Amino acid sequence: YKTSTISLPKRVKIGHQVVPINLVDRIEIDGGTHYVGSHQYGVGINIKTGSPSKAYEAETLLHELFHALYQDSHLGQTPGVEEHHELIVSQFGTRFAALLKDNPKLIKYLQGALK
Numbered sequence: 001y002k003t004s005t006i007s008l009p010k011r012v013k014i015g016h017q018v019v020p021i022n023l024v025d026r027i028e029i030d031g032g033t034h035y036v037g038s039h040q041y042g043v044g045i046n047i048k049t050g051s052p053s054k055a056y057e058a059e060t061l062l063h064e065l066f067h068a069l070y071q072d073s074h075l076g077q078t079p080g081v082e083e084h085h086e087l088i089v090s091q092f093g094t095r096f097a098a099l100l101k102d103n104p105k106l107i108k109y110l111q112g113a114l115k
Helices: 054-072 082-102 104-113
Strands: 011-014 017-024 037-040 044-048
Touching (some): 011 054, 017 054, 044 054, 054 082, 082 104
Parallel strands (some): 017 044
Antiparallel strands (some): 037 044
């Protein structure tokens, strides 16, 4: 994809934590290496280099941010919710990305309104 002047943020604040965001060459989880992103609570978010597009990289980041928000909110402690963790995160990440893409004025509004 075209080189863009837009780059991943180095960190985000989620609740009381500052969460580092790292670009890495490889992500391994439970012996598997097919992952493009990961989040480890209290450690940070990793995004694999070489995404096919900035949009894909952004969707991966949103997915991992939703993991971080999920863990920060302690939703996994709610009976019956943890077994659906990955489905919840995947569905919200994809739909939130579409919401932002389809409503470009939304971010500006929210940034102004939430100051």
